[in-house]
Amino acid sequence: MSESPKKSALSESQSKPSSGNVSSQSASRIRNFRKKKVSIEQLLKDLLQGNKTALGKGITLIESNQLSHQKQAEQLVEGALPYSQKSIRIGITGVPGVGKSTFIESFGSYLISEGKKVAVLAVDPSSSVSHGSILGDKTRMENLVKESNAFIRPSPSGDSLGGVARKTRESIILCEAAGFDVILIETVGVGQSETTVHSMTDFFLLLKLAGAGDELQGIKRGIVEMADAIVINKADGDNQKPARDAKLEFNRALQLYPAKESEWKPEVKLCSALYNEGIPEVWKMISEYREKTAQNGYFEHNRHQQNKFWLHQTINDHLKNRFYNDPKIKSALEEQLQLIEENKTTAFAAAKYLLSLD
Amino acid sequence: MSESPKKSALSESQSKPSSGNVSSQSASRIRNFRKKKVSIEQLLKDLLQGNKTALGKGITLIESNQLSHQKQAEQLVEGALPYSQKSIRIGITGVPGVGKSTFIESFGSYLISEGKKVAVLAVDPSSSVSHGSILGDKTRMENLVKESNAFIRPSPSGDSLGGVARKTRESIILCEAAGFDVILIETVGVGQSETTVHSMTDFFLLLKLAGAGDELQGIKRGIVEMADAIVINKADGDNQKPARDAKLEFNRALQLYPAKESEWKPEVKLCSALYNEGIPEVWKMISEYREKTAQNGYFEHNRHQQNKFWLHQTINDHLKNRFYNDPKIKSALEEQLQLIEENKTTAFAAAKYLLSLD
CATH class of the missing domain: 1.10.287 (Helix Hairpins)
Incomplete structure (x- = not known):
């Protein structure tokens, strides 16, 4: 465990791999914060200009449990609010091992190549125990993390799911105000956190593996019911035939569900995040979803x-x-x-x- | 609709089919109640002696939204409480058409032949709209209803699920104090009412049909997860082969779930309620459940x-x-x-x- 010290959320807001003792670095950052009596007006101004350091500082205020920070955070979020609506918020879930990080790396890089600004947040109430199992290890997204148009932040930790949810929702607002127009929110495929992420996103994407024998698991846990798309990852090499079979099976399963209020019919897609295959198709689908739900009013509703x-x-x-x-x-x-x-x-x-x- | 006037809950507490205008009959019963300033002590005494009329009156007090009745009901329930523990509470659910009434008729009659006293209650928050779709039509249980050791009461109506739940739970206490040692609680296979019934019963039984193509429905809605037994009804005539196939399929599905806290492994049974086949086996299974969970402490827990x-x-x-x-x-x-x-x-x-x- 000593090789992987608990990473401070703050360190992630920098766009290059951090070095050395991150926790003490983060602590000194907070001390500087206090010393300088940082002006919230200035922070908001910087943030609205897309400054990632300001964004990281803002999220640190949101995540702080100190009363004075909370007041500042409130002020900041309120100021950012009018600028926060021009994004699409995409929830991404899947059991451990399904390749969430690789998918986000590949999908995020593609979006950036399409001119988007991509923020990646996470909801993982267990992260205080597991030391930030998701997004905690930046090396898993080593290309994305270097992009100036990407912002990656692990789950706020040391909190109940309710606390994590509030902090993440407020962080979304800051990200959007800073000009990030695609917000990816990763969560682990266990417990209530999926329902929580579903309730704060516009589009909910379930990552699956072919032949993992867990087709019924997602149905059982009500996750398939929430999904706007099921993306079968690792559909490469010997896995292509099982992946196509799984696609058929999920398509059949999806027909069991009543029509969604959004009038969107959930789709099943194949991709190989490792080989960057099927990734543009996922974005095309999400764009279609957005267009359709903008037209029928569901998006705003x-x-x-x-x-x-x-x-x-x-x-x-x-x-x-x-x-x-x-x-x-x-x-x-x-x-x-x-x-x-x-x-x-x-x-x-x-x-x-x-x-x-x- | 005029052929089936809304049945008062009270009328059901009598053991023979009611005649004529039940609502006015029930209204006059309540008036008498008030006039006589019925003594709760006397009512409790009668109830503890197994008097079904007293039991019916007690439940009417529980169901009343009048403040004075509520106070009396509280007093009655508190008095009944010490006598209320010697039963088994069985939740029975299944989609409309699965044969819940026929099953209860057959199962209840068998239990009575075994020397049990059987109370049948229902949780159906929609009953105020549907005019008591379940248990409302007593002709569907015409044999059971004639038994002196049976007590049948439709769902309290005109209330939220929370209200219905409270009233049903208090009614269970009165039934048990009146000596009914098997309490069957029927609910419809839709919405939250199954979770509600699950949370007030010792054993939860899911009725199914073979070949109805809805195997996944129960899994999807989390009902299979709650079930202690799946009983495939109408396993007769041409239906025997599909019923056996469905049994295999459900057995497979049940293996997906983690072990229950009760340490009970849910079973799949076949029955034909219409021909009284497989009914003793269902009771044998429930008796085994009870024995097992009494031994390992789960029942009380x-x-x-x-x-x-x-x-x-x-x-x-x-x-x-x-x-x-x-x-x-x-x-x-x-x-x-x-x-x-x-x-x-x-x-x-x-x-x-x-x-x-x-």
């Missing part, structure tokens, strides 16, 4: 719905935290749980009593 | 977990309702949603502001 969802999500989380963290409730809850266990009260009577204390 | 779940569920629902029903919040929420729509604030800033008003 969906973003509004997502905003509403996050508004309610945030409120509900706060209400629960406030209630359960009240010391009066905490001790009474213990008592009531005991009474329930002894079959002396019902869940509903106990709830009613606890609410009467609030 | 699961009921405690369910109680905790419902405690938190109830509290969270109340917290949300209280917040969003505050007139001050209501109008401010409108404003904030408008600001979000105009891209002038973020979901998180809006949430923070709204919470500051509370």
